Amino acid sequence: MDILLGSLLIQALNAIQYGLLLFLIASGLTLIFGVMGVINIAHGSFYMMGAYFAFTITGLTGNFFVAVLLGAILSVIIGALLEWALFKHLYKRDHLEQVLLSYGLILIFEELRSIFVGDEVHSIDVPAWLNFSIPLGDIMSYPFYRLFMSGVCVLVAIGMYILINRTRIGSMIRAGATNSGMAEVLGVNISMVNRLVFSLGVGLAAFAGMINAPASAVAPGMGMEVLIVSFVVVVIGGIGSVWGALFAAMVIAFADTFGSVFFPSVAGMLTYIIMAMVLLWRPEGIFKR
Amino acid sequence: MRRKFSLRLLAATALTFTSVGAYAADDVKVGLMLPYSGTFAELGQNITNGFKLAIDQKGGKIAGRTIEYVELDDESAPAKANENANKLIRRDNVDVLVGTVHSGVALTMARVAKNTGALMIIPNAGANELTGALCSPNIFRASFSNWQAGYAVGALMAQKHKTAVSLAWNYAAGDEQTAGFKEAFEAGGGKVLKHLSLPFPNTEFQPLLTEIATLQPDAVYAFVAGAAQVKLTKDYEASGLKDKIPLYGAFLTEGTLEAQGSSAQGMLTALHYADGLDNPKNQAFIEAYKKAHGETPDVFAVQGYDSAQLFIAGLEAVNGDTSKKEDMIRAMENAKLDSPRGPLSFSKSHNPVMNMYIREARGDQNVMVGIAVEALADPSPDCKR
Numbered sequence: 001m002d003i004l005l006g007s008l009l010i011q012a013l014n015a016i017q018y019g020l021l022l023f024l025i026a027s028g029l030t031l032i033f034g035v036m037g038v039i040n041i042a043h044g045s046f047y048m049m050g051a052y053f054a055f056t057i058t059g060l061t062g063n064f065f066v067a068v069l070l071g072a073i074l075s076v077i078i079g080a081l082l083e084w085a086l087f088k089h090l091y092k093r094d095h096l097e098q099v100l101l102s103y104g105l106i107l108i109f110e111e112l113r114s115i116f117v118g119d120e121v122h123s124i125d126v127p128a129w130l131n132f133s134i135p136l137g138d139i140m141s142y143p144f145y146r147l148f149m150s151g152v153c154v155l156v157a158i159g160m161y162i163l164i165n166r167t168r169i170g171s172m173i174r175a176g177a178t179n180s181g182m183a184e185v186l187g188v189n190i191s192m193v194n195r196l197v198f199s200l201g202v203g204l205a206a207f208a209g210m211i212n213a214p215a216s217a218v219a220p221g222m223g224m225e226v227l228i229v230s231f232v233v234v235v236i237g238g239i240g241s242v243w244g245a246l247f248a249a250m251v252i253a254f255a256d257t258f259g260s261v262f263f264p265s266v267a268g269m270l271t272y273i274i275m276a277m278v279l280l281w282r283p284e285g286i287f288k289r
Numbered sequence: 290m291r292r293k294f295s296l297r298l299l300a301a302t303a304l305t306f307t308s309v310g311a312y313a314a315d316d317v318k319v320g321l322m323l324p325y326s327g328t329f330a331e332l333g334q335n336i337t338n339g340f341k342l343a344i345d346q347k348g349g350k351i352a353g354r355t356i357e358y359v360e361l362d363d364e365s366a367p368a369k370a371n372e373n374a375n376k377l378i379r380r381d382n383v384d385v386l387v388g389t390v391h392s393g394v395a396l397t398m399a400r401v402a403k404n405t406g407a408l409m410i411i412p413n414a415g416a417n418e419l420t421g422a423l424c425s426p427n428i429f430r431a432s433f434s435n436w437q438a439g440y441a442v443g444a445l446m447a448q449k450h451k452t453a454v455s456l457a458w459n460y461a462a463g464d465e466q467t468a469g470f471k472e473a474f475e476a477g478g479g480k481v482l483k484h485l486s487l488p489f490p491n492t493e494f495q496p497l498l499t500e501i502a503t504l505q506p507d508a509v510y511a512f513v514a515g516a517a518q519v520k521l522t523k524d525y526e527a528s529g530l531k532d533k534i535p536l537y538g539a540f541l542t543e544g545t546l547e548a549q550g551s552s553a554q555g556m557l558t559a560l561h562y563a564d565g566l567d568n569p570k571n572q573a574f575i576e577a578y579k580k581a582h583g584e585t586p587d588v589f590a591v592q593g594y595d596s597a598q599l600f601i602a603g604l605e606a607v608n609g610d611t612s613k614k615e616d617m618i619r620a621m622e623n624a625k626l627d628s629p630r631g632p633l634s635f636s637k638s639h640n641p642v643m644n645m646y647i648r649e650a651r652g653d654q655n656v657m658v659g660i661a662v663e664a665l666a667d668p669s670p671d672c673k674r
Contacts, residue, residue: 011500015496119328121515123523216492217516221516222516260497267487
């Protein structure tokens with residue numbers, strides 16, 4: 001195969017994989033905002049929490065998949081508890097107070113991580129049966145785990161689609177997102193929907209952290225890194241829109257991937273340039289509701 | 290009863306003040322402005338441990354004067370650096386300001402030191418500017434400059450390869466280390482085919498690795514730090530590039546070997562220290578450090594230790610009389626230190642002149658296998674004084 005064409009194809013694969021991961025993180029963020037109107041800047045901390053669950057539980061059980069399962073359950077429970085203890089008091093407050101509270105959470109999560117796991121950089125081995133590469137061209141091979149990650153992300157996205165569009169709970173979520181007051185009058189238990197959506201959002205972020213941990217490192221501050229770009233994704237996609245999140249995540253991932261190769265000097269700004277242009281064109285995001 | 294109590298309290302308070310007053314006259318105050326929380330907390334602690342070890346080995350007294358420490362957590366927050374540095378210099382009247390890890394914080398500290406004339410020793414931060422444009426008679430660095438770290442790797446790679454691709458975070462430290470690398474690699478007859486960069490602190494390396502596979506250089510130079518080191522070497526191995534196009538760096542395997550696992554094994558790096566470096570001073574240092582802290586010292590502990598050694602050299606030269614600042618500075622400038630990293634002296638800009646070692650990652654150690662550059666001095670072209 002022509003080496004340039006081959007590398008473009010692999011780059012596209014890289015971008016799709018990165019985009020899917022971004023989508024998982026951003027969809028939780030956008031759901032929470034869309035349904036509850038809460039700006040939660042601690043979302044990156046949930047991502048970090050997932051990675052640390054995966055690291056700790058894999059260390060204890062020796063099995064990454066047990067860790068992902070247990071970690072997901074734990075994260076959803078923690079999400080529900082946080083909603084009950086903190087976030088439900090914020091729905092009627094203004095965004096500044098929401099930002100303040102969730103910023104406090106970031107600090108608390110970092111400190112808890114420091115106390116329980118420490119400040120070192122860790123990593124998780126890719127499960128043995130997934131740990132191989134597919135040769136592509138003469139020199140490059142593509143790590144199979146990345147394809148696996150993409151596959152899992154697609155499955156989760158399909159699951160979310162079914163949950164939101166084809167189930168009773170989903171119709172309540174959609175009703176809550178469109179007009180929570182009206183939905184409540186019609187007999188939807190909004191506080192239950194809120195708790196569910198919040199837990200789901202936390203679970204999605206944590207799941208992304210867990211599934212990405214073997215391909216990445218488990219380290220202090222890792223939440224901040226994804227937080228900023230997932231906010232950009234939400235802003236571009238349109239707040240509250242899951243499809244917008246998917247579309248924007250792919251735009252950002254392709255821009256980032258090809259930008260860092262073809263325009264390395266502006267790659268860092270490219271994401272923000274796109275965001276600025278989208279905001280000029282459609283101030284409420286591409287998929288505004 | 291009440292009255293008696295207040296009298297006692299008054300007396301106690303008076304006594305406290307007298308004793309504080311007495312201390313201030315007799316002790317030499319060392320201001321340790323280092324990260325004791327956050328991502329760099331461990332580095333700050335190891336620098337502190339190294340510093341105190343050198344003082345303790347002298348019985349806690351230099352030239353008859355007891356060393357007292359004022360420790361301040363700089364939180365690696367540049368916004369707080371000005372206030373913190375001023376606090377130590379003006380309120381606590383420290384005789385030397387020691388700090389820090391984060392270059393942004395260190396730059397502010399250096400500006401304060403330059404303005405106040407306070408003696409400052411930098412135990413880690415690598416920004417070229419610290420001993421470049423900002424250089425000042427009262428500012429010393431006991432660690433390395435980014436240029437030095439990159440230059441050493443370039444010299445090492447030029448011994449073995451003709452073409453290379455460089456990869457670094459697109460920020461000051463990345464730019465400075467890459468510039469040093471390029472200078473040495475091209476001076477040694479090599480050619481840099483392309484520079485790949487990514488925004489700090491992004492870790493999405495996959496596109497860059499694909500580009501490396503397309504360009505097919507003889508070798509790759511990389512600068513990223515911390516968690517990104519782990520991710521880069523793992524991704525590099527998973528892409529099948531590790532055995533075909535060797536990857537080099539300065540700090541690339543420093544402190545993260547365990548997390549890097551097989552992906553870093555056999556990797557060559559160039560730095561001013563190597564684990565278990567075979568010289569008598571280092572063996573003694575390792576033993577003493579292990580005894581005091583129960584763990585093997587790292588490069589940061591060495592830098593802390595040397596910061597103290599440098600200060601001791603100055604203090605002993607003036608017999609503990611800190612008012613003779615110019616004599617102290619002259620003695621520190623001319624100091625020939627026996628460092629765990631080997632012979633250590635200082636350039637005109639007060640940056641370390643030291644051997645840069647070639648290290649190979651074996652197990653959990655970066656073992657010395659040779660010397661990349663002997664007695665490397667940063668030319669510090671921007672230092673005008």
